[in-house]
Amino acid sequence: MAEVLVYVDHVDGAVRKPTLELLTLARRIGEPVAVALGAGAGDTVPALAEHGAVRVLTADAPEFADYLVVPKVDAVQAAYDAVSPAAVLFPSSAEGKEVAARLAVRTGSGLITDAIDVEAGEGGPVATQSVFAAAFTTRSRVSRGVPVITVKPNSAPVEPAPAAGAVEALSVTFGEKSTGTKVVSRTPRTSTGRPELTEAAIVVSGGRGVNGAENFAIIEALADSLGAAVGASRAAVDAGWYPHASQVGQTGKSVSPQLYIASGISGAIQHRAGMQTSKTIVAVNKDAEAPIFDLVDYGVVGDLFEVVPQLTEEIKTRKG
Amino acid sequence: MSLRIVVCVKYVPDATGDRHFADDLTVDRDDVDGLLSELDEYAVEQALQIADDFDGDGDAEITVLTVGPEDAKDALRKALSMGADKAVHVEDDDLHGTDVMGTSLVLAKAIEKTGYDLVICGMASTDGTMGVLPAILAERLGVPQVTLLSEVSVEDGTVKGRRDGDTASELLEASLPAVVSVTDQSGEARYPSFKGIMAAKKKPVQSLDLEDLEIDADEVGLAGAWTAVDSAAERPARTAGTIVKDEGEGGKRLAEFLASQKFI
Ligand SMILES: Cc1cc2nc3c(=O)[nH]c(=O)nc-3n(C[C@H](O)[C@H](O)[C@H](O)COP(=O)(O)OP(=O)(O)OC[C@H]3O[C@@H](n4cnc5c(N)ncnc54)[C@H](O)[C@@H]3O)c2cc1C
Ligand SMILES: Nc1ncnc2c1ncn2[C@@H]1O[C@H](COP(=O)(O)O)[C@@H](O)[C@H]1O
Numbered sequence: 110m111a112e113v114l115v116y117v118d119h120v121d122g123a124v125r126k127p128t129l130e131l132l133t134l135a136r137r138i139g140e141p142v143a144v145a146l147g148a149g150a151g152d153t154v155p156a157l158a159e160h161g162a163v164r165v166l167t168a169d170a171p172e173f174a175d176y177l178v179v180p181k182v183d184a185v186q187a188a189y190d191a192v193s194p195a196a197v198l199f200p201s202s203a204e205g206k207e208v209a210a211r212l213a214v215r216t217g218s219g220l221i222t223d224a225i226d227v228e229a230g231e232g233g234p235v236a237t238q239s240v241f242a243a244a245f246t247t248r249s250r251v252s253r254g255v256p257v258i259t260v261k262p263n264s265a266p267v268e269p270a271p272a273a274g275a276v277e278a279l280s281v282t283f284g285e286k287s288t289g290t291k292v293v294s295r296t297p298r299t300s301t302g303r304p305e306l307t308e309a310a311i312v313v314s315g316g317r318g319v320n321g322a323e324n325f326a327i328i329e330a331l332a333d334s335l336g337a338a339v340g341a342s343r344a345a346v347d348a349g350w351y352p353h354a355s356q357v358g359q360t361g362k363s364v365s366p367q368l369y370i371a372s373g374i375s376g377a378i379q380h381r382a383g384m385q386t387s388k389t390i391v392a393v394n395k396d397a398e399a400p401i402f403d404l405v406d407y408g409v410v411g412d413l414f415e416v417v418p419q420l421t422e423e424i425k426t427r428k429g
Numbered sequence: 430m431s432l433r434i435v436v437c438v439k440y441v442p443d444a445t446g447d448r449h450f451a452d453d454l455t456v457d458r459d460d461v462d463g464l465l466s467e468l469d470e471y472a473v474e475q476a477l478q479i480a481d482d483f484d485g486d487g488d489a490e491i492t493v494l495t496v497g498p499e500d501a502k503d504a505l506r507k508a509l510s511m512g513a514d515k516a517v518h519v520e521d522d523d524l525h526g527t528d529v530m531g532t533s534l535v536l537a538k539a540i541e542k543t544g545y546d547l548v549i550c551g552m553a554s555t556d557g558t559m560g561v562l563p564a565i566l567a568e569r570l571g572v573p574q575v576t577l578l579s580e581v582s583v584e585d586g587t588v589k590g591r592r593d594g595d596t597a598s599e600l601l602e603a604s605l606p607a608v609v610s611v612t613d614q615s616g617e618a619r620y621p622s623f624k625g626i627m628a629a630k631k632k633p634v635q636s637l638d639l640e641d642l643e644i645d646a647d648e649v650g651l652a653g654a655w656t657a658v659d660s661a662a663e664r665p666a667r668t669a670g671t672i673v674k675d676e677g678e679g680g681k682r683l684a685e686f687l688a689s690q691k692f693i
Binding site for chain 1: 444445448449450454468528529530533552553555556558559560561562564565567568569571572573574575576577579589592593594595596597598599600601602603604607612613614654655656657658659660661662663664667670671672673674675677678679680681682683684686687688690692693
């Protein structure tokens, strides 16, 4: 059976969830071969094998951490040459997309970004994408070379599918361009203790209506009562009330949770772009005309300072 | 010393308009008003600031470059009225339906022809939203990529910037020439002044076609694309939900709904 390369997104060996979702999709097209790079690459093997990786190609070198993107492109290209895959799948992270794009140019392959589904098709994999702020759904194919596809988080279930996970050291020769962009320093993001925004089953977001950084405690309390991640509109982020890492929308994170609760958010097209594919959408807004109400499964027209704390209390009571 | 900056700007259908596909499944650019992609305004703004900072050391010159139809001149005019010095417009009937691989090829050739020390792009186009073109340009031009910056500066032939990623914030550095992209966190873009708008009318706009760039028609366009869209379907409208007015019990009723959907 044809092999499918899967680029592993991990933090010091801890495999991030979107990569496990990629393995589910890769198994539809062929046998997944994972490529894990950088510090802790070897530690990714058990999780990858557990979810279907037949082989895991690993490489570590200081270049991966010290220089931006290109060393990883060199490594994935080495894996590509060694495997001759039927397709290459990447998570749609900033880095995943850039590595994918440069690999596609080098290998003369068509590139599809931000797929929300990938299936086997007669002429190769077929990717589903959600475009124009999720107003349209397209199906696309790569018509030249080996398909290189990046996939958004939450696009497929994580499925256990134990496989051999045979570890092989990947030998990489870094090209002269690989050291072009130096990473002078790296400050890891401090964890909020809440679920990752893009991976969470429930997202609770606040917008301009929250009216102040200190008031975000109301949004956080609701999120915590549901075990949810916290999001924010760009208006709230630009006002300095909540960190940019939590921004939902076109220029922030794109989320597709089971439940999205928007409070004090009007529902501008750029915000919708990042949340419109959520399964269930709920909004609290004091303006009955707010466009967010066009999207909701359930909406409350009211003051979020009344409605949200009451909701949080009621959830706590019901959960006991 | 001089600093030649090329800013890549895209002309896109207005996101607040009714965007849709044409019969050949390319983006319909006729029925919806177009404009300079808002995310590329940030690129123009950073170019202007970098040029300002540089000016003591010599001449900085900003060229704005677009690949797009006739109307894309509007995007160039806007960038010129913000303060860019000149513009290059690559326009050719054979470009219709070009994908990111073709567009990047055309941009790379046009950038080389123009001459550059620094290329600045937006973080993503607001229509295609791929966000990969800057990385591809760097690959094609064979120069460092310093992308997705929320802060950028140029000093002594070195570009420095901050990239706020998913799991970490990184400080980056590369020697010129380089390709940079900036995010919408890099700083508000200025509005064109009346004087800027008047001045823009006199600034040179050079038109180039594929022949000028020595690109074969079959390398670009719909037929030359490396990807194919097979279908585009309008997302079904969400079924109308329940909307209640809070009369003191709004939170409780919402909790009831969430419980009925098994979220509690
Ligand atoms: C290129 C570009 C990219 C963008 N990217 C993003 C993006 O990624 N994410 C994003 O969110 N936006 C983005 N935007 C901005 C977007 O257009 C909107 O400006 C933004 O989403 C508005 O945020 P908001 O809904 O919080 O604020 P507003 O539109 O001001 O809405 C606030 C809402 O709160 C309600 N409200 C006020 N007080 C209360 C109260 N006490 N109780 C209940 N409701 C109340 C009001 O009725 C109103 O509907 C982008 C814009 C551009 C041009
Ligand atoms: N047709 C185009 N003409 C000029 N610049 C472009 C064009 N398409 C994309 N770009 C540049 O590339 C960036 C990223 O685009 P994309 O990868 O298409 O999302 C944009 O913000 C622009 O700076």
